[in-house]
Amino acid sequence: xxxxxxxxxxxxxxxxxxxxxxxxxxxxxxxxxxxxxxxxxxxxxxxxxxxxxxxxxxxxxxxxxxxxxxxxxxxxxxxxxxxxxxxxxxxxxxxxxxxxxxxxxxxxxxxxxxxxxxxxxxxxxxxxxxxxxxxxxxxxxxxxxxxxxxxxx
Amino acid sequence: xxxxxxxxxxxxxxxxxxxxxxxxxxxxxxxxxxxxxxxxxxxxxxxxxxxxxxxxxxxxxxxxxxxxxxxxxxxxxxxxxxxxxxxxxxxxxxxxxxxxxxxxxxxxxxxxxxxxxxxxxxxxxxxxxxxxxxxxxxxxxxxxxxxxxxxxx
Numbered sequence: 001x002x003x004x005x006x007x008x009x010x011x012x013x014x015x016x017x018x019x020x021x022x023x024x025x026x027x028x029x030x031x032x033x034x035x036x037x038x039x040x041x042x043x044x045x046x047x048x049x050x051x052x053x054x055x056x057x058x059x060x061x062x063x064x065x066x067x068x069x070x071x072x073x074x075x076x077x078x079x080x081x082x083x084x085x086x087x088x089x090x091x092x093x094x095x096x097x098x099x100x101x102x103x104x105x106x107x108x109x110x111x112x113x114x115x116x117x118x119x120x121x122x123x124x125x126x127x128x129x130x131x132x133x134x135x136x137x138x139x140x141x142x143x144x145x146x147x148x149x150x151x152x153x
Numbered sequence: 154x155x156x157x158x159x160x161x162x163x164x165x166x167x168x169x170x171x172x173x174x175x176x177x178x179x180x181x182x183x184x185x186x187x188x189x190x191x192x193x194x195x196x197x198x199x200x201x202x203x204x205x206x207x208x209x210x211x212x213x214x215x216x217x218x219x220x221x222x223x224x225x226x227x228x229x230x231x232x233x234x235x236x237x238x239x240x241x242x243x244x245x246x247x248x249x250x251x252x253x254x255x256x257x258x259x260x261x262x263x264x265x266x267x268x269x270x271x272x273x274x275x276x277x278x279x280x281x282x283x284x285x286x287x288x289x290x291x292x293x294x295x296x297x298x299x300x301x302x303x304x305x306x
Contacts, residue, residue, distance in 0.1 A: 014205040019213045026201040048179040052167040052246070059220040059249050060172045064213025093205065096212050100253040 005031035006039070006072040009086040014093055019068035030065060032072035034080065039073035039129075041065065041115040049109065056106045057113075062133060063101050066143035069115050070129040071096065074147040077119045077127065094127060094147040107133065107140040117143075125149040158184035159192070159225040162239040167246055172221035183218060185225035187233065192226035192282075194218065194268040202262065209259045210266075215286060216254050219296035222268050223282040224249065227300040230272045230280065247280065247300040260286065260293040270296075278302040 007020045007030065015023045020030040032041045043065060051058040074094035079086060107113065117131030131143040160173045160183065168176045173183040185194045196218060204211040227247035232239060260266065270284030279301055286294040 010205070013207075016203050016207055017205040018202045018211045021203075021205060024201065024203065048177065049171045050169050050174075050177065052163070052170040052174060052248070054166075054169055058171045058217070059252065060213060060217025063216030063220065063252060063254075064211070067212040067216065095205070096256050098253065098255045099212065099216060100251065101216070101249075102251045103249050 003033060005033055006076045006086070006091070007031060007068075009091050010093065011090065017068065019064045020072065028064065030068045032069050032076070034076040037118055039069060039076060039117045041069045043113045043115070044111070045109050045113065047109065051106075051109075053106070055109060057109045059101075059103060062103065062107060062141050063099060063143075065113065065115055065133065066101055066131050066141070066145060067096055067099050069117055070099070070131060070143065070145035071147055073117045073119065073129045073131075074127040074149070077122075078149070081122075092152065093150045095150060097126075097146045097148050099143065099145045102142045103140075104142065105138060105140045108135050111135050120144070156186055158186055159229045159239070159244070160184060160221075162244050163246065164243065170221065172217045173225065181217065183221045185222050185229070187229045190271055192222060192229060192270045194222045196266045196268070197264070198262050198266065200262065204259075206259070208262060210262045212254075212256060215256065215260060215294050216252065216296075218266065218268055218286065219254055219284050219294070219298060220249055220252050222270055223252070223284060223296065223298035224300055226270045226272065226282045226284075227280040227302070230275075231302070234275075245305065246303045248303060250279075250299045250301050252296065252298045255295045256293075257295065258291060258293045261288050264288050273297070
């Protein structure tokens with residue numbers, strides 16, 4: 001059986017995000033998986049997400065990937081630190097307080113993008129996640145997000 | 154006659170961006186206008202761009218608005234400094250080298266968002282733009298982008 005993505009464990013009420021909500025029919029359906037100490041996301045952009053220059057993605061797509069992927073990493077890492085899996089306890093939900101993206105090179109659109117991220121710092125409710133985005137074997141962008149855990153309902 | 158948006162002056166070859174390209178049929182069609190010393194953008198999000206929580210936009214939308222709007226501001230400001238309008242000389246095209254967004258408060262989806270930005274620093278080919286995004290009279294996010302001018306063809 002295929003491993004479930006982190007976003008597939010989000011509660012239905014918060015699964016509508018255009019970036020990563022499984023219940024958003026028109027959305028991007030970003031999927032993040034936990035591997036060892038990292039969160040990994042593979043994403044093949046739809047041609048509509050072109051940048052100003054044909055053949056490359058628009059900057060907002062990269063920021064969207066970084067944003068949703070970092071929130072998933074923050075959630076999964078918290079459970080992982082406690083030695084639990086999302087089958088054992090619902091994920092805590094994190095939202096971005098800030099996001100910084102460095103666009104290092106143009107990112108091609110007609111390929112699978114790979115994002116690998118990990119937790120850089122953990123506070124009581126705050127997590128800092130850093131992410132690298134590669135395509136065709138080269139790092140194209142780096143991101144750093146500060147995420148804050150929402151209070152449990 | 155209505156004022157033309159900055160993006161409507163982009164050359165056809167670079168007018169395909171999902172965020173702001175007038176030739177991208179499925180895109181967001183972000184439009185920026187030059188007013189005095191500022192670039193202004195009004196944008197009513199489509200309901201599909203919801204965040205994890207219904208009623209608010211996803212973070213990637215805010216980053217996309219900041220990214221495309223800052224590039225437009227960099228282009229228009231350069232002409233403005235030279236005392237020219239885009240009817241007199243083609244716009245130079247800028248791309249983001251980095252983007253930082255601070256998400257201060259949730260941003261409602263069912264309203265018109267207003268982005269106001271201005272040039273904070275200018276180098277030979279580099280421009281730093283800072284932007285505030287408001288909705289319903291409150292600042293919801295702040296952005297800062299470093300943009301680099303592309304060589305003219």
